[in-house]
Amino acid sequence: MTEQTADGLMLAADGKPLKQSLNRALRRQKLRAFLLIAPLLIFVLVTFIAPIGDMLFRSVENDIVADTLPRTVAALADWSPDSGAPPGEPVYRALASDLLIAVAAKTHTQLGTRLNYEDSGFSSLLRGTGRDVDDMGEDVGKALVAVDPVWDEPVTWTNLLGDPAWISAQADWAKAGDKTPEPPFVPSAAAQKNLPLTAAAYGDFARVMQTVKEDSPTEKRPWNTVAVSLTEDLKANPSAAAAFGADWQPRLSAVVAAEQGGAIPAADFMAAFTESDKAWGTPQPWEVIKTFSPRFTSGYFLNAVDLKMTPEGIAPRSEAERVYLMLFLRTMVLSLVITGTCILLGYPVAWLLANLPARTANLLMILVLLPFWTSLLVRTSAWKVLLQQQGVINDLLVWAGLVADNNRLVLINNQTGTIIAMTHILLPFMILPLYSVMKTIPPSYLRAAKSLGATDWTAFWRVYFPQSVPGIGAGSILVFILAIGYYITPELVGGAKGVFISNRIAYHIGTSLNWGLAAALGSLLLVVVLVLYWVYDRIVGIDNVKLG
């Protein structure tokens, strides 16, 4: 029994609000339903949603510059390309420090590839300079050794800069043999306070040695940048020696004296870089680094629509570099043409399928489905045989006298080839939805129309056709979306003029390895499809789409 409370709520038999009881009953049902679809949901999430998310992320992700050249990016913060001059010495030194680490880890080539997308030549620039960077500041290192040969020994540096606890731990480790990894280098508090640049530079060196090269810093002479840092530190703070033990004071004082006496030259990384490659002496490479230093970039997307980012803002690419907009346009137009031919060819077949007696219709259905049972590659290759200039179709046309032998039709390796082969391959996707919609249109409608005085054509056009439009809609969406992302067939029969944007995406994923651009192109394709879907919904209405 139900009854109502004062405020109009319906009550169930147990006196609880009806709505609440209903919700409780429904919740269990919903939970059951959810558990049933959970495997599919997880599958879709893992194999579909996640990769798409990853693609969207990759199309804007740009960590590599900031990760590989952190010091350079920080040092470039104050520099503006508008100055027209290259940046100052600290930026060169920062780049030298970054490059030493990058070269050791071999990440500078990846960076080169990335920046090469934006400015061709960058890859070889970084490779060349990567080979030279070890020698930069060598004159300072040599001068230091000339002052006191002790600076040529690796242990001198670990003892000067290492934390006493680390030094003893390292000694214990060395004695025990090298089964376990060496304890990571820890700079001493005194070094960090009084020789900050040296401590930092040596810290980097020790870390790279221990992690990348798997060498002990006690056995390798540090990079020249460490020596340069030491001279810098001592110049800035000549009394730093006081903070270290008695045996260090004369050594450090000797360096200070040598510096003041002019025996140690000032480091000039700018000159070293310019010597390695003249380009470093111009603002241009610095511009590129600065422009592409943010962790997120619109560069790939701009590239995907034939634009590029310049210090002056967004600008069109040069004539020769513009390919993608044309490819997008071609993909759209060809897909539309293919959809159109599929409708033209598929509609009568679907009509026959829906209206022939069952026996004949079944046979016809098998013929329609036959292509599904043959490999896509085989079908496409068959088209190659049929369409080529010495192929079956041309032979027949020549034999029939319709085409002159010296003037055979070019049916393949162009857009015609793509249209013919893809129409054939996608035709079933048009026929099947059309058929299943037509199957539900009772023949009595046509009879009714004729009994009301309509000719065969009017009855078809005014009564049958409008009811089959949902099938056309479903088929068109299916064919168009499949066509727009098609890859194998245009690749095989499209030649240079008949390829689609997807072929370019595949190229960037497989050959040029520019995944960011591939992801941006893919994302754009996704957006285009979604927009078209939305437009379609606006014009035709998605409820009007029926797959049967």
Next chain:
Amino acid sequence: MAEGAMANDAFVVFDRVQKSYDGVTLVVKDLNLSLPKGEFLTMLGPSGSGKTTCLMMLAGFETATHGEIRLNGRNINTVPPHKRGIGMVFQNYALFPHMTVAENLAFPLEVRKLDKSVRDEKVKRALDMVQMGAFAGRRPSQLSGGQQQRIALARALVFEPELVLMDEPLGALDKQLREHMQFEITHLAHNLGITTVYVTHDQTEALTMSDRVAVFNDGRIQQLAPPSELYEAPVNSFVAQFIGENNRLMGTVTEITGETCVVRLDSGDIIDAKPVNVSKVGDRTQVSIRPERVETNKARLRPGVHTLKAEVTEFIYMGDIFRTRLKVAGHDDFVIKTRNAPDQIRHQPGQMIEIGWLPEDCRALDAP
């Protein structure tokens, strides 16, 4: 009916029409039918007896395998459906789902290239005729079954055809609505003076609506007659059995004298009957008598007629009538119906009574 008479005043004529779908069996065997203008003819028959086939041949959706169909004196065998000008109401209504009610009605006018003002006027009139004026803007799917039925009717009538065909148009409606629509359809048909061919397998519908009923069985018209004649004077045992309730007794003719004959039942009892399909003494026959024509009051019977002994097995009170089941001459499914009048006897089960009838109410038909 004679050939000459058919040609003169007949509007629709089926002349020795045969139809076979598969080339093996005849679905319609030798159909002869002639319909004057303005008549409401119903085709009645069991499922598969060929009613729809006849209708489709008339509408032009099936071609006759043999014979001629004439409309208004013209042979229409080769005229395509859209040029026949025949209105048609389909069993599932076949209203175009993508058009509104008004567009559905305007369709036949549009294909006839009528002006929009004329069209609107006619559509409005047709809608008002079936009292659906308020529904012009709706889609068929937004209408109830009965409303769709009316629209289908209005659409078949809106272009003012002279002949309208209806194939079980009320099959999908509930009893009450059906009875209402039966009345409306006959009313409209008579008011507008349209010739109507109506198909049903509901005999009550056939009897209440039609001027004449053609009873179909096995691809042939068994009887073509006005409802009263069909009920009271069935020409063979199929019609007698198919129309209304009917008591059957099997026997052999022992004597024929003009309008009456004597039949010896298989149980040995003797009864009087009217010879219909029997011609000589010794013929096997099935006699047929309507339950309400059986008399239990001997005083009301003609003197000298034969009577039968009967045992009451069941008495059913049905309000307006009593229905009594009897065991007669070895059959225990003999039924009589009596009016619930104050002086009417209510028989008790087990009671022995005597029954009889007027010889002309008991028809000696063919033995199936």
